Amino acid sequence: MGDGIYWPTFFFLLFSALACGFALAVVFSRNVVRMAFYLVMSLASTAGLFFLAGEDFVGAMQLMIYVGGTLVLLIFGVMLTSQKQFVEMKTPAGQWIVGLVTGCALVALLWMAAFETPQWQPISRAEAEAVAVQPTATPIGVALTNGRVDQLDQPDETLRGGMSSYLLPFEIVSVHLLVVLIGAAYLARAKRRSPSAAAPG
Amino acid sequence: MHHFMLANLLTEPVGVAHYMAVGAVLFVCGVLCMALKRNALGVLMGIELVLNGANLNFIAFGSRFLRGEGQGLGLDGPLMALFVIVLAAAEAAVALAIVLNFYNNYDSVDIDRADQLQG
Numbered sequence: 001m002g003d004g005i006y007w008p009t010f011f012f013l014l015f016s017a018l019a020c021g022f023a024l025a026v027v028f029s030r031n032v033v034r035m036a037f038y039l040v041m042s043l044a045s046t047a048g049l050f051f052l053a054g055e056d057f058v059g060a061m062q063l064m065i066y067v068g069g070t071l072v073l074l075i076f077g078v079m080l081t082s083q084k085q086f087v088e089m090k091t092p093a094g095q096w097i098v099g100l101v102t103g104c105a106l107v108a109l110l111w112m113a114a115f116e117t118p119q120w121q122p123i124s125r126a127e128a129e130a131v132a133v134q135p136t137a138t139p140i141g142v143a144l145t146n147g148r149v150d151q152l153d154q155p156d157e158t159l160r161g162g163m164s165s166y167l168l169p170f171e172i173v174s175v176h177l178l179v180v181l182i183g184a185a186y187l188a189r190a191k192r193r194s195p196s197a198a199a200p201g
Numbered sequence: 202m203h204h205f206m207l208a209n210l211l212t213e214p215v216g217v218a219h220y221m222a223v224g225a226v227l228f229v230c231g232v233l234c235m236a237l238k239r240n241a242l243g244v245l246m247g248i249e250l251v252l253n254g255a256n257l258n259f260i261a262f263g264s265r266f267l268r269g270e271g272q273g274l275g276l277d278g279p280l281m282a283l284f285v286i287v288l289a290a291a292e293a294a295v296a297l298a299i300v301l302n303f304y305n306n307y308d309s310v311d312i313d314r315a316d317q318l319q320g
Contacts, residue, residue, distance in 0.1 A: 005211050012215050016223040023230035023250055032240050039246050046253055049223065053264035058279045065286050070249065070293045077242050077297045081310045089239040089311065099237050103229045110225035114218040122216030123268065131265050136279060143276045166280055173287050180291040187298035
């Protein structure tokens with residue numbers, strides 16, 4: 001202890017400050033276009049936190065799917081609907097007060113729960129430096145199709161069966177994505193507006 | 202326990218608790234976004250923030266660097282995080298289609314206008 005700056009912690013503080021700061025900016029910004037930009041920055045900083053936790057594959061997926069895909073979708077939504085009166089919409093002050101009090105209470109509760117639990121406290125610096133760095137793409141790919149390479153030596157015979165693989169959830173998610181693709185295309189298709197539907201309800 | 206928060210910062214590694222603290226901030230920001238924004242797209246952005254905060258917790262529990270070798274969830278953490286990312290993408294696509302449909306029918310993205318089911 002005390003032998004110089006531990007750089008992973010420094011970068012953790014940097015990325016977490018960016019992620020939290022831009023998330024707060026999303027909440028407090030009134031302009032929906034700026035909110036979209038702040039959300040991109042917050043999600044990209046979270047990808048940095050994933051890399052710091054040693055999960056390089058999930059961090060890359062976060063950048064590609066979330067920042068590259070989902071957020072582009074949202075920004076298209078913003079652009080398609082950004083009439084002047086919708087770019088800045090005001091929330092009543094009373095709702096802000098109630099929301100902020102509730103939010104601060106929830107953050108305080110969650111922080112206390114996190115920092116009071118002994119199992120979740122940091123390990124020592126020597127232990128952390130002894131952990132070998134290894135890429136996670138291959139184990140994740142194998143776990144999705146064949147089996148869990150990290151649980152092969154599971155001592156409990158009954159538990160070992162459940163550690164087989166994530167093939168079934170993977171299939172379910174694949175079919176789910178196909179259904180979503182068709183459903184979204186069906187919902188968002190351009191259709192001629194009938195005169196009665198144009199009247200606001 | 203609180204001395205871990207500030208005293209050893211910068212010279213000692215962070216733990217699961219620190220990741221959960223960041224995840225809690227993201228989660229609460231998302232909930233506030235969902236509750237306070239009147240623009241339907243703002244609500245969608247809040248949902249993304251909430252899912253992202255949950256993802257951060259999965260990653261923290263699965264990481265070998267935060268709890269030591271063999272102590273964490275192992276591969277369950279990153280795999281769950283991947284499923285959450287995929288489901289978030291699917292959710293955003295469908296929700297955006299619904300918002301665009303609503304915009305086509307009502308010429309508005311104000312969620313206060315969607316009150317037809319009030320009875």
